[in-house]
Amino acid sequence: MAAQSTLRSSAAEEAIAAFFDKYHQIIRTKLRNTTRTTRLLATLALVASIVLAGEGTRRRWKRKRAEREQGRKLLRTNSWLHNKDGSRTIYVPYKDGTSKVVISSTKPLTFEAHRRLFLNPPRVSGLGDHHVPSTQTKPGLNLAFLHQFLSLMSIAIPRWTSKEAGLLISHGAFLMLRTYLSLVVARLDGEIVRDLVAGNGKAFLLGLAKWCGLGGFASYTNAMIKFLESKVSIAFRTRLTRYIHDLYLNDNLNYYKLHNLDGGVGQGADQFITQDLTQFCAAAANLYSSLGKPFVDICVFNYQLYRSLGPLALTGLLSNYFLTASILRKLSPPFGKLKAVEGRKEGDFRSLHARLIANAEEVAFYGGAEMEKTFLNREFKSLKNWMEGIYMLKIRYNILEDFILKYSWSAYGYLLSSLPVFLPAWGGLGGATEQAGSRSGEKHGRERERMKDFITNKRLMLSLADAGGRMMYSIKDLSELAGYTSRVYTLISTLHRAHANAYYVRGRENEPYSLSDVQGTIQKGFDGVRLENVPIVAPALWPQGGEELIESLDMMIRRGDHLLISGPNGIGKSAIARVIAGLWPVYRGLVSRPKMNGEDGIMFLPQRPYLSIGTLRDQVIYPDGEADMREKRKSEYHLKLALEAARLGYLPDREGGWDTRKEWKDVLSGGEKQRLAIARLLYHEPQYAFIDEGTSAVSSDVEGLLYETCKEKGITLITISTRASLKKYHTYNLVLGLGERGDEWELQRIGTEREKMAVERELQDLRERLAQVEQWKARREKIEAELNKVWVAGEELSPPAYMEKEDQEKQLEEKTDEKQNKETEQEKEEKKEQEREQEERAVTEEDSELTQDEYQEARSVMDDEEGEMTETETGTPTIDGSGVVV
Numbered sequence: 001m002a003a004q005s006t007l008r009s010s011a012a013e014e015a016i017a018a019f020f021d022k023y024h025q026i027i028r029t030k031l032r033n034t035t036r037t038t039r040l041l042a043t044l045a046l047v048a049s050i051v052l053a054g055e056g057t058r059r060r061w062k063r064k065r066a067e068r069e070q071g072r073k074l075l076r077t078n079s080w081l082h083n084k085d086g087s088r089t090i091y092v093p094y095k096d097g098t099s100k101v102v103i104s105s106t107k108p109l110t111f112e113a114h115r116r117l118f119l120n121p122p123r124v125s126g127l128g129d130h131h132v133p134s135t136q137t138k139p140g141l142n143l144a145f146l147h148q149f150l151s152l153m154s155i156a157i158p159r160w161t162s163k164e165a166g167l168l169i170s171h172g173a174f175l176m177l178r179t180y181l182s183l184v185v186a187r188l189d190g191e192i193v194r195d196l197v198a199g200n201g202k203a204f205l206l207g208l209a210k211w212c213g214l215g216g217f218a219s220y221t222n223a224m225i226k227f228l229e230s231k232v233s234i235a236f237r238t239r240l241t242r243y244i245h246d247l248y249l250n251d252n253l254n255y256y257k258l259h260n261l262d263g264g265v266g267q268g269a270d271q272f273i274t275q276d277l278t279q280f281c282a283a284a285a286n287l288y289s290s291l292g293k294p295f296v297d298i299c300v301f302n303y304q305l306y307r308s309l310g311p312l313a314l315t316g317l318l319s320n321y322f323l324t325a326s327i328l329r330k331l332s333p334p335f336g337k338l339k340a341v342e343g344r345k346e347g348d349f350r351s352l353h354a355r356l357i358a359n360a361e362e363v364a365f366y367g368g369a370e371m372e373k374t375f376l377n378r379e380f381k382s383l384k385n386w387m388e389g390i391y392m393l394k395i396r397y398n399i400l401e402d403f404i405l406k407y408s409w410s411a412y413g414y415l416l417s418s419l420p421v422f423l424p425a426w427g428g429l430g431g432a433t434e435q436a437g438s439r440s441g442e443k444h445g446r447e448r449e450r451m452k453d454f455i456t457n458k459r460l461m462l463s464l465a466d467a468g469g470r471m472m473y474s475i476k477d478l479s480e481l482a483g484y485t486s487r488v489y490t491l492i493s494t495l496h497r498a499h500a501n502a503y504y505v506r507g508r509e510n511e512p513y514s515l516s517d518v519q520g521t522i523q524k525g526f527d528g529v530r531l532e533n534v535p536i537v538a539p540a541l542w543p544q545g546g547e548e549l550i551e552s553l554d555m556m557i558r559r560g561d562h563l564l565i566s567g568p569n570g571i572g573k574s575a576i577a578r579v580i581a582g583l584w585p586v587y588r589g590l591v592s593r594p595k596m597n598g599e600d601g602i603m604f605l606p607q608r609p610y611l612s613i614g615t616l617r618d619q620v621i622y623p624d625g626e627a628d629m630r631e632k633r634k635s636e637y638h639l640k641l642a643l644e645a646a647r648l649g650y651l652p653d654r655e656g657g658w659d660t661r662k663e664w665k666d667v668l669s670g671g672e673k674q675r676l677a678i679a680r681l682l683y684h685e686p687q688y689a690f691i692d693e694g695t696s697a698v699s700s701d702v703e704g705l706l707y708e709t710c711k712e713k714g715i716t717l718i719t720i721s722t723r724a725s726l727k728k729y730h731t732y733n734l735v736l737g738l739g740e741r742g743d744e745w746e747l748q749r750i751g752t753e754r755e756k757m758a759v760e761r762e763l764q765d766l767r768e769r770l771a772q773v774e775q776w777k778a779r780r781e782k783i784e785a786e787l788n789k790v791w792v793a794g795e796e797l798s799p800p801a802y803m804e805k806e807d808q809e810k811q812l813e814e815k816t817d818e819k820q821n822k823e824t825e826q827e828k829e830e831k832k833e834q835e836r837e838q839e840e841r842a843v844t845e846e847d848s849e850l851t852q853d854e855y856q857e858a859r860s861v862m863d864d865e866e867g868e869m870t871e872t873e874t875g876t877p878t879i880d881g882s883g884v885v886v
Ligand SMILES: Nc1ncnc2c1ncn2[C@@H]1O[C@H](COP(=O)(O)OP(=O)(O)OP(=O)(O)O)[C@@H](O)[C@H]1O
Pocket: 260, 538, 539, 540, 549, 568, 569, 570, 571, 572, 573, 574, 575, 576, 607, 722
C-alpha cells in the first residue's frame, strides 16, 4: 500500500506544492508586518504604474494607427522603403489595414564571423583544414556531424533573445508540461480504478470529471507542441534561406561562380536550397521533441521505477538501454549517407525536368521528346533503384528494431517486475512490502498487493518502453538528419568559399590558371574600359586550371570611342566581356572599368536575351523593379519612348498594357527579344554598354537605327559581333583570331590611312568588275533580241495571216502610244543620263574618302548584278516564261 501511494504521488508534484506553500506563507507574513506608510507608498506605486502603462499603451496604439495609415498610403504608391542599415521596410496588407515588415539583410560582418565555422572547421571534427566537405563526404553520427549541426544552428538561432530561441523555450515548456500531465494522468487512472474496485461511486464520478478536464488540457498541450514544432521548423528555414540567399545573390556573383567556377555543389544549388534545407529544418525541429521529450520521460520514469523496484532494476534498465542502442547503431544501415545520396539523385532528376521546361521550344522543333524521355527515364531509374535499395535495407532494420523494442523489452520488463517477488532484498519499496507481508504471513493480502504493484509497474514500464522506443527510433532520425545537415553545410561552405575567394590551400601547388592562381587586379571607378596585359582564360572547375584563349590583351576605350570586337566563333569575344563583368577571374594584369552596373556605369547585354518573370514594364526596366523606377522619377512615358526608339512601340497595345504578365520568352520573337534588350539599354542609359551579338536577329535597316540612337544618347558602345557591316558605327575594331594559330589580335582605328588604302584597292577591283557587268549587260540584250526571232533553215519566217492582222492592229496602237510617250521618254532618258554622269563624277572625286558604308552598298549592288548575269551567261541561252528554246 505504501509502495502504491509512493508511486501515485509524484516527486514533482510534492516539490511544486511545497514551493507554492512556502512563498504563500512568506508573502502573507510580509504583508502583515508592513506599516501604513509602506502600504500607502505601495498603493501609489501601483496606481502610478497603472497610469503609466495605460499611457504607454495609448501611445503605442496611436503609433500603430499612424503606421497603418502610412502603410496604406505607401501600399498604394510604393511600399518599399530602404533603411539606412540596408534593411527594407515593406507594408503588406493585413486584415483591413497594413502590417509593417522589416527585412534586414545579413551583415558582411556576420559572414566574416561565420567563415571560420565553415571554412576552418576544428581538426577534431575530421572535416580537414581549409576543406569544404564534398557531396561525397560520408555523413554519420560523428564529431563532424556535431560541428556541422552546431554551425548551422548558430545561423538558425543567432541570439538567445531571438524569436527562434523564444519558440524553442516555449516548445520545451510545453514538452515538460506534457510529461507532468502524463504523470498526473497515471495517478488519476489509478485513483479511478481504485474507486471502481472499492465501489465508491461518488469518488468515481468525480474522478471521471477530473479525467475529462485533464484530457482537454492535455489535448491543448499536444496541439501546441505540434504547432510550436512547425513554427520552429519554419523559423529555422526562414533564417537559413535568407542567409543563403544573401550569400548566393550578391555583388560577388556567387550564383554564377558556384556552378561555373567552383562546382562544389555539383549540378545545381536549387535542390540544396529548396528540398534539402526544408528537410533539414523539419528534422531539426522534430529532433527536439523526438529526442528531448523521451529523454525527460526516461529520467522521470526511471526515477519512479528505481523507487519501487530498487537499484538492481535501475542498473538493469540502464544497461538494457546501452546494449540496445549499441546493437541498433551497429546493425543499422548508414541512413545519413543514404539520405544524402538520395537528395542528390532527386536533385538531378528535378533539374532534368527543369531543363526540359526551359528548352521546350527547341526540343519541340527538333522533335527530341524520345531522347529527352530516355534521359529522364534513365535518371529516374537510377533514383528508383537507389530508393528500392534503401527500402530493402529498412525491412531488415525494422524487423530488428521491432523485435528489440517491443518484444525483448517487454520480456525484460516482466523480468524486472518480478524482482520484488523473487529477490525481495533487491526489490526496493516493493521488495520491502513483500518482506513485511511474508513476516505477517497473510497470503491473500500479499497476492493482491503483488498484482497491484505489478500493474502499476507495468504501466510505468510501458511508458518507459515507449519513451525508450522513441529515443531509439530517433537514432534513425538522427542519422537522416546527419545526411541533410551535411548537404546544407556543404552548400553554405561552398558559398563562403566562393564569396571569400578562399581557394588557396596550404601545402598544395597551385595549378596554373586555377582559382588559386588569380593574380590580376580589377579597378572599379575608371571612366572607360582598360585592359593591360590581361590573359583571357576560359576557367575550369576548381581545382583544375583553365584554358588560355588569348595570351595577353591590351586595350583602352574612353568615353565616345566605340569599339567593335570581331573574330571567328569561339575565339573568345564574349570571354572578354565576361572578364570585364567579373564573371571570370582576372588571372593576370589590370582591368579597369566603371564602378556601377547600369545607370551612370556599364551595362552588359548578353548574347542570349534574358526575359524575367513579371509584367511588360518589368521587362523594359530589368534589373530595376517598379519601385526603383519610381524612385528614379521615371514613368511609363519614358518606357514608351525607349520602346519606340527600339521600334517596339506597338508592344504595350498589342500585349494589353504595361501590367500584362506573360511568359515573355515564349511570346516575343527572336528579333523582338533583342530589340527589347536595346530598349532596356535606352531606358537605363548607361555610359558604357557591351552588346554581345545584340542585333544578330534584327533586320539591318533597324540595326543601323538602333546603333545611331544609342550613340545619340551618349552611350559608348562596345559591340561583339561577326558582322563587318557594324564597323561603320564604331571607332575601333579589335580583331581576334589573327595569325597562323589564330591567337593574335589587333586593335585598328576605323578610317585610318591603312584602312583607306585597303578599301581603295577593293574599290578598284569592284570597278573592274562593274565594267565587266556592263559588257555582260550589252551581251544579254543582244541575246534576248536574237531569241525573240524564230529561225527556220537559215531564214526568218513571216508570221501567219491571222497573226499579221493582229500584229497590224497592235502596231497601230503601239505607234499612237509611242508617239505620245516618245517625247516624255526622251526627256527621262536625258535626265537619267545627266544624273548618272553626275554620280560618276562624284564617285571619282570622293573615291579616296569613300566610307565603309558606301563601300558595302556598292559591293552588294555588284554582287546582285553579277549573280543575275552569271545565270544568263553560262550554258545555252534559255528564255524562261515563253518556253521557246533554240
Ligand atoms: N563557362 C565556360 N567555362 C569554360 N569555357 C567556356 C565557358 N564558356 C565558354 N567557354 C569556352 O571559351 C571559348 C570562348 O568562348 P566565347 O563565348 O568567348 O566565344 P565567342 O568568340 O564569343 O564565340 P561566338 O562568336 O560563337 O559567340 C569557347 O571555346 C568556349 O567553349
